[in-house]
Amino acid sequence: MPQRPPHLAHPAARSTGSWRGLALGLLATCAAAGVVAQANLPITPAQRATAQQVASAGVPLSALADNAPASHTVQRGDTLWAIASIFLKTPWRWPELWGMNLQEIRNPHLIYPGQVLVLVKDGDRARLVLGGQADGQAPTNTVKLSPRVRSELLENGAIASIPLQLIGPFLNEAVVLSQDELAAAPRIVATQEGRVMVSRGELAYVRGDLGGARNFTLFRQSKPLRDPLTNELLGHEAGYIGTADFVRADGKAPVSGLPVPATFVMTSTRQEAGVGDRLAPVPPRDYSAYVPHPPAKPVDGRVVSVYGEALTAGQNQIVAINRGLRDGIERGHVLALWRAGVAATDRTGAKPQPIQLPDERSGLLFVFRVFDRVSYGLIVSALDPIRAGDRISEP
Structure with missing residues (x-):
């Protein structure tokens, strides 16, 4: 069976269920896109079976976005994150679209403009399958890739995980x-x-x-x-x-x-x-492992600075955080951003009493570059301006 080129990788396995349901059968639908690849390691029958089992599980209907459509035609300029936001309430969990065994199968397929993603509901579960080409779209060309470090943007117009133009120069x-x-x-x-x-x-x-x-x-x-x-x-x-x-x-x-x-x-x-x-x-520019996933353990850190001269940052800007390799941070980690609760005074009692309001979640950060004690992340959503000192945690 032809398989698609290795693009996305995930360093840790996740349990089955809503985390990685909503599957686009990784191996069951590989032939549909007509893309051939050579994997770094052979995929065993047992691994294929695991992937197919996960892919068939799907997610609970409650995990779907309220206005999830019946289908979506992939457009040029789409990202996997953006596509997932159409179908899922939590778009950073787009690997669920693939139903991967994320630990052992490291060559999930790419998707391309013109392909149609179809939402299939079965009882209380839902999954995503790959349909045909949209009208007027040429079929995807077959391409053969050799295992190597990917130092260029995705080939043949494949859809990237996040907007690479925002982080590529960085x-x-x-x-x-x-x-x-x-x-x-x-x-x-x-x-x-x-x-x-x-x-x-x-x-x-x-x-x-x-x-x-x-x-x-x-x-x-x-x-x-x-x-x-x-x-x-x-x-x-x-x-x-x-x-x-x-x-x-x-x-x-x-x-x-x-x-x-x-x-x-x-x-x-x-x-x-x-x-x-x-x-x-110059560091190698490797786009092959930008798969969003939560940290394996709790994270408690802070934003160190906004990259550049700005004092605050918003969506699609880059910040440094005070956690890195030594703290277990990896490329692809998704972290929650929190605005510190301000000091206030409770004046409803017999006498005024100082209080501290709770931290409020202010955004989401996607880590894409990691050093020993510092990492850089792209702000993929922000409800409020992000400042140095804002807290980060697991999502």
């Missing part, structure tokens, strides 16, 4: 360094023809340990990220300048024996680079 820009990493980062020591600043296409000369990398981001003023509760230094957020590529290695001058710096060419600039600017390797 995957190259955001760099968080420790104090030691900052001190050891390679730095520009001279410029082409002694220019004060260098622009795209011009040369810069760099000293420091390149670690074998060839593509780098450049940054200037690093912003300290401090824990809002303890004031502990969590890392340094690099101020993005642009990108540069390695041209020639460093060494020693044959006559004088003096050190010769490595040569770099500026490949893009948001602002001109100069002597003293630092370099960090």
Whole structure:
């Protein structure tokens, strides 16, 4: 049976039931889209059976959105998150649409513009199945993918999980360094023809340990990220300048024996680079594991800062939080945002009494980049402006 390309991955299994019902039979309907893929690991008959069993379970009707339609034709520009919001009350749980065994089966199929998703209700359960192409839509082309790190946007116009255009540029820009990493980062020591600043296409000369990398981001003023509760230094957020590529290695001058710096060419600039600017390797841009899922354990953290110069953030903006790899945060974690309850006074008794109003849920955060002690997330919904110090928790 042909299978679809590996796009989405989930690091932890979930129990059956409403969490992952509303299924689009992962293996039962693979042939419908006509997409062939090679998985990183073979899928056993037992795993197929598990996936099909989950896919057939569906979700309770109570999990459906009040105005869930009978069908939906996938449009160009749709995201899986947006499609799930059409059918489910809780759109971040869109993996339910696939009915996956999320721990063992890591190659759920993609969906494409023009395909029709049909909501099937059976008793007190509901599930989603893949129908045919909408009128006027060409059938999906068959494509064969080899296992590799995905460094480009989804191929053949497949529907992404979240709006990748919102986070794509950020995957190259955001760099968080420790104090030691900052001190050891390679730095520009001279410029082409002694220019004060260098622009795209011009040369810069760099000293420091390149670690074998060839593509780098450049940054200037690093912003300290401090824990809002303890004031502990969590890392340094690099101020993005642009990108540069390695041209020639460093060494020693044959006559004088003096050190010769490595040569770099500026490949893009948001602002001109100069002597003293630092370099960090460009991280891989891997879109293959952006599957929303809740943390496996409770989370209690805070928003550290709003990325950029703004004091508050809203939907589709990016914030840093004071939890990272060491705290069990993963790419794809969905976290609730909470506005702190304000101080008030109860004046209904014999004498006024200070009270604290409860925290109010203010939004939802989708984590897409994780460092050791800091993570970045996209605000996918916000009822109120999000500020540094706002609380985060499991959703």
